[in-house]
Amino acid sequence: MKPITLKDIAKALDLSPSTVSRAMKDNPAISLQTRERVQAYAAKHKYKPNTLAMQLRTNRVNTIGVIVPEIVHYFFSTVLAGIQDEAEKKNYNLLFCLSNEDYEREVKSVETLLDARVCGILASQSKSTRTFDHFQEIIDNKVHLVFFDRICTGINTDKVVVDDYAGAFNAVEYLISTGCKRIAFLGATPWLPIANNRRMGYEDALRKHRLPVEKELSQVCDTVDLAKVVIPQMLALDPPPDAFFCINDEVAAYCIQIAKSNGFNVPEDVSVCGFTNSYLTEVTYPKLTSVDQHGYRMGEVAARLLINRIEGRETKPGIVSRLIKTKLVVRESTK
Template sequence: MEKRQITIKDIAKALAISPSTVSRSLSDHPDISRETKEMVTTYAKKHNYRPNPLATSLRTNRNKTIGVILPEMVHYFFSSVLSGIEDEAEKEGYRILVSHSRENHEREVKCVQAMLEAHVCGVLSSVAKSTSTYDHFQELADNGIPMVFFDRICKGILTDRVVVDDYNGVYSAVDYLVKSGCRRIAFYGSTSQLVISNNRRMGYEDALFKNGVAINPDFIVVCDNYHDALSMTEKLLALPEPPDAFFAVNDETAIGILNVAKKLGYRVPEEIAVCGFTNNSICELSDPTLTSVDQHGYEVGTTAMRLLLDRIRGKRSDEEIASRIIKTKLIVRDSTR
């Protein structure tokens, strides 16, 4: 049986360094020390390493194109992020190649393959809801392609990331609801597979706990879109002691809650308060106008792009992982007291 050819990833694991350090050492990159280069090349020769033609092609033929993988295209937050990315890229003379995973793992894998085939010089990505394995992103790393994750980060790969301060964003909103007189506050969140979902739920629970309000498990549900909010809200409002306030993981879901409450004859915000998350433009158009947490998506985009360009230009070593947290702001409107 023929022995398997070792890869850059194998060398990195054996020498306890990153795949990109191995890649740069083998290509005699000036940022890598002479000692590291000698260590890598000695090991590679000893184990008969032969470069992967595809990987070599990717490293040597990249253009000034940045790959962007979005979970959703029509979501206000992601469109705001994309605007920030595009403006920053244009300012620096880079082009953008946008791909859409539609919250699907298999499609996300295809998006990554498209980025490899396009010879992009870096990738910005927010992970799909259904993604739980990250081999496709590891393939980008193995080919020496810098990555920055934003909002929904990749738990399996240590790389630069830009996240929203989800915990404090939700904490401030729920704290405000409690201080305005609400005591039975429902929480509509996303799947616990996403780091941001868990951070938001913790913000909700801690705000209740620190204000001495009991947590009702029946009020914590997975509901993150308009249509599910219609049926879920009717169900919760039919309880003997229904919620007197709702916090929703995004504004579309909050609008669904608002519409059901009004249809059932509740007065908003006197009887039921509603708060969303994102600060979508629809917040100003709803009746009543919607209180929401501003995520500052545009700033997320510009920050992520700048981090990626710093990485592409070699301004940080592989060991210097950058993490940026974008602060949120509660925008109070007429849907809360």
């Protein structure tokens, strides 16, 4: 029982396929009588035009591909929600790929998406990616590419990023304003621009207020496993830090736990500030101060930019770079 085609309708009503095609689109060249006859028959038999056939003819698919490194992740899931909402509004479908922070899989995802002939790709780089040929291939194939958040500095294309520098700068400056003087930075691998920018924001804020930038207070610590090792080490320093500025909320939440179990009061002895402003912030004790990255908005902006490119509505020449502003949300984990 194959689905009914336009030709089936033509045969059944003793018309030509072209007439049926036109009748379905209410072409005035077809008599009203015929149009109604065709449409009635089509409705009755649940005719559905074959998208594939149309796409083949126009050589255009209304699908955009998304590559994210992780999805069980507050920030990326909010971005995806923003992308999906915007895409749906503009009548684009979403082909979803997960790189799992794995370079090989990221490469495979790109191939999958190019194979599927998507008209554009939104991507956030995996942590393990060091070479960019696969991204270049997207551009070589004349497929539009917009990076979001974890952009790829080796590729010249549109991007949407969080204002990590300002986010970090403002957060650290706020910590300083509350009296903190030995602020630790729990960062991420330095080849991720987002981590680097935050570290620079952190350091510049210290420098602005004439506080020393100390190597031992700035470490890579972006996972829970690392946190269990790094944070106790830092707390054992003499003197210990009086604040932690963390690369994400999970590390920050753990930081609160670890600090408390090591006899430090939060925020009296140490302040803790996260980054993302996920739902974790409301359930830590004390509630977590964090920098909101506006992930949903980033998704919307990235999708809109990509779609504008696809539809030729983004007139600005050269590459476009959008900055999503951050906002420090002060709760109880800082003085």
